[in-house]
Amino acid sequence: MSTSPAQLLSTLPLGTRVVVRYRIEATGHRATDALGEIVGREIDTCTVRTRSAGDIAIPLRDVVAAKPVPPPPASRRR
Template sequence: MSPPLPVPQQFLSDAPLGTRVVVRYRIGGGLTDALGELVGKSDGGCTVRTRRADVVIALELVVAAKEVPPAPPRRAPRPAVS
């Protein structure tokens, strides 16, 4: 039997697809965050759909992860000033 996963990795493994999450993970030279919908999971990683792209994150690089509330509705564009 394999040892239990650290808390952030366990959260990502257990969270249902479609959950809005923020994931902090290591990159060369520091840390970064991915904020979006959890759209994929595998034994070694997860995929978060951000506003810009799908981000594939290796679980071994994750240092923190949690569920976040839905995004607020986008504002309507301001009218042009004449």
């Protein structure tokens, strides 16, 4: 039995780096991704802290896919 993406986000520890695809329109035809760390969780939302957009509260009902990802690569020296 597989776990739904919303269930996965509900069980991962805070601070886990994830990528989340979620719907951005009521019709469900458009989706976007959020890449960052889980910093908060409520009954029906998960908050992901991204580099570019800051904290994004994502309704779990709109999550299409989610998975943990490895830490970002180390910065390279010039």
